[in-house]
Amino acid sequence: xxxxxxxxxxxxxxxxxxxxxxxxxxxxAQSASRVVVVGGGFGGAACARAxxxxxxxxxxxxxxxxxTFISCPFSNEVIAGLREMNVQQFGYDKLAxxxxxxxxxxxTSIDTQKCSVTTTDGAAFGYDxxxxxxxxDFHFEALPGYDDAASxxxxxxxxxxxxxxxxxxxxxxxxxxxxxxxAIPANPSRCPPAPYERASLIxxxxxxxxxRSKVLLLDAKDTYSQQRxxxxxxxxxxxxxxxxxxxxxxxxxTSVDPATRTIITEFGNYTPDVANVIPPxxxxxxxxxxxxxxxTGWCPIDPITFESKLVKNVHVIGDACLGxxxxxxxSAASAQGRACAAAIVALLAGHTPQAPRLTGVCYNVxxxxxxxxxxxxxxxxxxxxxEVEGGATSPVDASRELRAREAAEAERWFETITADxxx
Numbered sequence: 001x002x003x004x005x006x007x008x009x010x011x012x013x014x015x016x017x018x019x020x021x022x023x024x025x026x027x028x029a030q031s032a033s034r035v036v037v038v039g040g041g042f043g044g045a046a047c048a049r050a051x052x053x054x055x056x057x058x059x060x061x062x063x064x065x066x067x068t069f070i071s072c073p074f075s076n077e078v079i080a081g082l083r084e085m086n087v088q089q090f091g092y093d094k095l096a097x098x099x100x101x102x103x104x105x106x107x108t109s110i111d112t113q114k115c116s117v118t119t120t121d122g123a124a125f126g127y128d129x130x131x132x133x134x135x136x137d138f139h140f141e142a143l144p145g146y147d148d149a150a151s152x153x154x155x156x157x158x159x160x161x162x163x164x165x166x167x168x169x170x171x172x173x174x175x176x177x178x179x180x181x182x183a184i185p186a187n188p189s190r191c192p193p194a195p196y197e198r199a200s201l202i203x204x205x206x207x208x209x210x211x212r213s214k215v216l217l218l219d220a221k222d223t224y225s226q227q228r229x230x231x232x233x234x235x236x237x238x239x240x241x242x243x244x245x246x247x248x249x250x251x252x253x254t255s256v257d258p259a260t261r262t263i264i265t266e267f268g269n270y271t272p273d274v275a276n277v278i279p280p281x282x283x284x285x286x287x288x289x290x291x292x293x294x295x296t297g298w299c300p301i302d303p304i305t306f307e308s309k310l311v312k313n314v315h316v317i318g319d320a321c322l323g324x325x326x327x328x329x330x331s332a333a334s335a336q337g338r339a340c341a342a343a344i345v346a347l348l349a350g351h352t353p354q355a356p357r358l359t360g361v362c363y364n365v366x367x368x369x370x371x372x373x374x375x376x377x378x379x380x381x382x383x384x385x386x387e388v389e390g391g392a393t394s395p396v397d398a399s400r401e402l403r404a405r406e407a408a409e410a411e412r413w414f415e416t417i418t419a420d421x422x423x
Contacts, residue, residue: 032057033348036117036127038107038286040064040092043318043333044133045421048100050341056099058345061125063117065106067091069422073330074365074414075160076194079168080201082368088160094423110290112311129344131306132292132299133318133337134284135159136190136328139297142280143185143255150258154275157198158190170274171202176210178273183253183263185280186220188298190319190328193225193364193374195278200230200366203238216272217244218265220252225327226364226374228396233366253277283320290314298322303380304355305347306340315340324384327376332360334417355380357388363410370400371407 037048040062048062069090077083092102105119110130117125138156140147146154157167171180180202184195199215206213223246224230234242245251250267256277263270263277282297292299292308299316300309306321308314317340318333326332339356346353358378365371372394378385394406 032059033128034059034061034126035129035131035344036061036063036125037131037133038063038117039133039135039284039318040066040069040102041133041135041318041333042330042417042421043337044131045069045092045095045337046334047131047133047317047337047341049095049098049421050338051344052098052100054341054345058348059101060099061101061103061127062092062095063103063105063107063119063125064092065104065120067104070160070164071330071414071418072158072160072191072194073417075157075164076198076201077365078160078164079157079171079198080205081168081172082201082204085165090418090422092422097423107286108289110286110314112290112314115313127313128348129313129315130290131315131317131337131340131344132284132287132290132308132320133316133333134286135319136281137284139280139282143253143277145256145258145264146277146279150256150277153258153261154256154263154277156278157276158278158281167274167276171205174210174213174273177212178210179214179216180206180274180276181216181218181263181270181272183256183275183277183279184217184219184221185278186247186252188322188328189278189281191330191362192327193230193362195219196224196226196230197364197366198276199242199244200233200238200364203234203241204367207238207241213241215242216270217242218251218253218263218270219244219246222246222248225362226372226393229372229394230364230366232396233370233372237367237370281319283316287316287320292316292320294322296322300383303383303385305343305353306336307343309383315344322384323378324381325376325387326358326378326385327360327362329360329362330417331362331413332358332378334421335360358385361413363406363413365407365410369407370403371410372398372403373406373410 071088109118155167157163255264306315317336319328335358343353374393376391
């Protein structure tokens with residue numbers, strides 16, 4: 001995968017070939033089928049919209065406690081002061097206008113025998129098919145000392161919103177000459193390249209405002225996605241401002257002490273001026289409640305239908321599922337949402353769903369006007385998704401002109417995927 005990425009027809013990075021198939025119309029004489037979607041992020045909102053567009057007779061309900069969705073993609077630019085939070089925020093009015101019922105409550109319990117979801121206010125919603133798109137929660141037990149209270153001192157900023165702004169304020173308050181440490185967990189985790197993009201953009205901020213400072217990466221991995229591209233960009237743009245300690249050098253964080261802002265690793269302790277601690281992750285809590293998670297904390301699925309292998313008539317998409325080779329990213333979640341919708345439409349009509357082909361794209365912007373990307377294609381293979389031919393990654397030795405084009409393409413991708421998902 002070494003062809004230049006100039007954004008061919010896959011510029012959206014959200015295509016799912018299954019959704020291009022003619023979905024059969026659902027014509028139930030008795031009553032319209034009911035599909036409930038829990039979680040209104042890129043996966044859930046895309047799925048709800050695709051379901052309703054496939055057949056207007058479907059009763060589609062989207063349960064999401066937040067009236068405004070805040071996007072994680074491009075939130076690293078907010079941290080670095082290159083973007084304001086308001087452009088990361090999206091509502092659900094356009095989905096409601098298409099006939100999707102929006103329930104601004106949290107799902108608190110799921111009765112998989114009675115096929116019913118109960119929300120915070122006690123309301124119950126019956127379903128014929130349930131889609132869970134709960135994103136991630138943090139596996140606090142895997143990182144002693146870290147919890148919600150600790151995140152107020154050592155922010156994770158891995159769920160966009162208040163934490164994003166907290167980390168930004170801490171950077172702004174840090175004196176020149178300080179150290180920003182980023183604790184990076186092992187995979188699987190949400191958007192694996194994002195910590196390295198974050199390090200890049202923080203370095204950009206520091207270079208412009210606090211040039212005697214440095215960024216320290218404490219990494220639970222030895223290798224990571226697009227590593228050569230990041231390392232080349234760091235050397236070119238930031239010199240020795242970014243230091244990374246990988247797993248074999250003792251970079252895995254084993255615990256933290258928020259009272260002293262200390263990060264403990266296997267080979268030593270660090271007390272940075274700003275500590276960005278990204279904890280280990282697992283599927284969002286409601287997946288546990290539904291009985292859809294296994295011992296890994298994630299949700300095993302049938303890769304053709306996205307139906308849970310553990311719970312009947314429940315489908316899981318996005319970051320929460322065990323997707324094999326497909327990454328946990330916004331574009332992958334969006335593609336899964338559309339493919340899952342096509343599968344559900346087929347199942348409700350009594351047809352056999354066709355195997356999807358998903359395309360996911362990951363953009364990384366490491367400085368204004370400097371970006372690169374990775375495109376992957378994925379198909380079911382056995383019980384998981386496997387990467388297949390046709391993908392591409394940015395060349396390591398690309399010109400700055402190409403890097404600038406890819407940074408611009410990243411902006412267009414963001415505008416397109418958010419418009420396609422939220423209207």
